[in-house]
Amino acid sequence: MKIAIIDADLLGRTKHRFPNLVCEKLSAYWKERDAEVELKLDYEDLDKYDRVYISKVFTDTWVPDWIANGVNMDTCEVTLPENIFVGGTGFFFEKAPDLDPEIEHHMPDYHLYDDWIASEVKRAEEERKKAGKKFNRTSFMVKFKEYTDYSIGFVTRGCFRKCPFCVNQKYDHVFCHSPLEEFYDPSRKKICLLDDNVLGCPSWKKILEKLIAMKKPFKFKQGMDERLLTEEKCEMLFNASYDGDYTFAFDNIEDYDLIHRKLKLIRKYSKVTNIKFYVLVGFKSTDAEDIENMWKRVELLMRYQCLPYIMRYRNKNETPWKESKYRGMYVAMARWCNQPSFFKKKSFRQYCEANQALVKTEGHVCSSMKALLDFEQEFPEIAKKYFDLRFDEFDGKW
Ligand code: SF4
Numbered sequence: 001m002k003i004a005i006i007d008a009d010l011l012g013r014t015k016h017r018f019p020n021l022v023c024e025k026l027s028a029y030w031k032e033r034d035a036e037v038e039l040k041l042d043y044e045d046l047d048k049y050d051r052v053y054i055s056k057v058f059t060d061t062w063v064p065d066w067i068a069n070g071v072n073m074d075t076c077e078v079t080l081p082e083n084i085f086v087g088g089t090g091f092f093f094e095k096a097p098d099l100d101p102e103i104e105h106h107m108p109d110y111h112l113y114d115d116w117i118a119s120e121v122k123r124a125e126e127e128r129k130k131a132g133k134k135f136n137r138t139s140f141m142v143k144f145k146e147y148t149d150y151s152i153g154f155v156t157r158g159c160f161r162k163c164p165f166c167v168n169q170k171y172d173h174v175f176c177h178s179p180l181e182e183f184y185d186p187s188r189k190k191i192c193l194l195d196d197n198v199l200g201c202p203s204w205k206k207i208l209e210k211l212i213a214m215k216k217p218f219k220f221k222q223g224m225d226e227r228l229l230t231e232e233k234c235e236m237l238f239n240a241s242y243d244g245d246y247t248f249a250f251d252n253i254e255d256y257d258l259i260h261r262k263l264k265l266i267r268k269y270s271k272v273t274n275i276k277f278y279v280l281v282g283f284k285s286t287d288a289e290d291i292e293n294m295w296k297r298v299e300l301l302m303r304y305q306c307l308p309y310i311m312r313y314r315n316k317n318e319t320p321w322k323e324s325k326y327r328g329m330y331v332a333m334a335r336w337c338n339q340p341s342f343f344k345k346k347s348f349r350q351y352c353e354a355n356q357a358l359v360k361t362e363g364h365v366c367s368s369m370k371a372l373l374d375f376e377q378e379f380p381e382i383a384k385k386y387f388d389l390r391f392d393e394f395d396g397k398w
Contacts, residue, residue: 001035003027004049005112008056008063008090011041019147021194022055022088022099024108031109039112043067051083056090059316073316093316094167105178110185113147120144150192153183155207159197161225163251165283165313166196174201180210190243191218199228208236217243223278224248226262227255231269238270246272250301250308251280253293263304267398275306279337283313286324288379294333295386302391304398307343310334328371335368348372349387 005027007020027037030051038049043064046052054067070080071091078086089096098104121140128135141148155178158171174197184191191214198204198220211218219242226248237246250259266275279301281294298308312321312330321330336351337343346354352368359366365373376383 001030001033001051002049003030003035003037004040004046004052005037006040006043006052006054008054008088009058009061010116011043012056012061012063013058017143017146019110019113019152020055020057020088021108021152022103023053024110024112024152025099025103025106026053026055027112028109029103029106032106037109037112039116041116046084047081049083051085054084054086055088056086057088058090059093060314061090089167094169096167105182107185108152108183110147110151110188113144117144117147146192149189151184151188151190152192152194153178153180154194155180156195156198156201156203160200161197165251165280165315168196174198176201176203176207180214184214189216191216192243193218193220194222195220196222197225197228199225199233204233205236208233208240212236212240215241217241219243219245220247222247226250226266226277227258229262229265231265234265234269238266238272245274245276245307247276247278249278249280250297251278251283253296256296256300259297260300263300263306264398266306267304273305273307276309277301277306278311279308280311280313281333282321282324282330286320286326286330288326288375288382291326291329291333291375292379292382295382298333298337299386299389302389303394305391305394307340308337310337326371326375328367329375332368332371344391347388347390350390 003026005023007023009016009020023039027039030037040052054063056063067080067084067086070084071078071086073092073095076092076095076097080086087096087099121137124140125135125137146152155176156174157177158174159166159168160171160173162169162172180191191211195201198207201207218240224247277297279294279297281290284290294310301308310330310333312319312334314320321327324330332352333348335342336346336348342351342354349372352366352372355366356369372383372387376387
């Protein structure tokens with residue numbers, strides 16, 4: 001039996017560096033049945049395989065037209081050759097069908113990407129050699145750490161909030177999905193959880209206790225629901241060996257007071273600066289009010305020394321911020337906030353000035369500065385309130 005597995009996001013997105021868990025589970029499932037499994041890196045000669053699995057997480061990842069045209073996202077109908085199987089939110093968005101439980105609950109094949117990683121290393125090494133430069137393997141391998149260092153899985157599934165912008169619409173509660181043992185590989189240094197709303201699970205405490213008892217750094221990659229934080233949750237989370245940034249979301253301005261209370265709670269338990277919040281923008285509207293709401297949230301987070309990460313809303317068909325009169329502001333704000341090295345050291349105005357200073361053509365105004373000036377002219381009060389705020393000036397003032 002010849003099986004080809006295509007991680008469409010790996011092929012279609014140049015900077016994508018995260019293993020596709022479904023591909024890894026499929027690989028393990030078929031290898032266990034003595035199949036010849038290949039991570040296929042193109043869409044050629046697919047008729048030579050008994051089964052070809054194509055998995056895609058992101059809707060805007062490119063796949064060949066004959067595949068894209070063979071999948072109806074709304075009805076989930078598929079008209080493709082019978083050896084081709086497609087799946088994932090990238091093809092079916094919130095309607096993506098579940099995997100067969102035997103595959104879903106299979107230990108992933110964490111070595112599916114090994115040959116691809118080895119060939120990337122070889123290529124980079126040769127390129128450096130040709131250019132007469134030294135190759136630092138250790139620093140090059142950092143970009144593959146999610147493939148090499150982590151056990152990955154979902155301890156819970158589902159969410160009760162049903163946020164209209166989220167693919168997670170199938171369930172109305174959070175429930176235990178996989179025991180850690182199902183995907184935990186003791187030879188791996190860390191644990192990466194992909195749960196959507198672990199803090200909303202009635203068993204959250206047992207889950208955290210178990211993770212802490214593993215004595216390995218862990219992280220909830222998709223972010224946690226800050227609105228559900230309690231004293232007990234904070235105490236456990238912020239005393240755990242957490243890997244990288246603590247990530248939460250501040251999607252709605254209506255949650256401002258609640259998030260404010262929770263930020264105070266976080267700061268009661270932790271002084272760490274690696275706390276990040278996704279800030280969704282351009283969803284309800286893309287007008288000046290939306291820009292102001294973005295600023296209100298950024299300012300509050302800044303005050304509590306948390307980092308905003310601007311998420312510009314897009315769905316399977318539309319990217320509303322791109323059509324906005326304030327498109328330039330969305331781009332400039334995202335560039336400033338999403339690069340902590342700038343956000344921590346410069347106000348928005350200073351960031352735009354630094355960009356302008358790089359312009360060589362006399363009289364040319366760079367896009368960031370233009371966005372700032374245009375918005376300031378139209379809304380001087382908003383600009384006065386926010387454009388000169390600096391993260392480092394709030395240090396220790398919460
Ligand atoms: S809380 Fe998070 S996971 Fe739940 S529906 Fe909203 S965005 Fe999705």
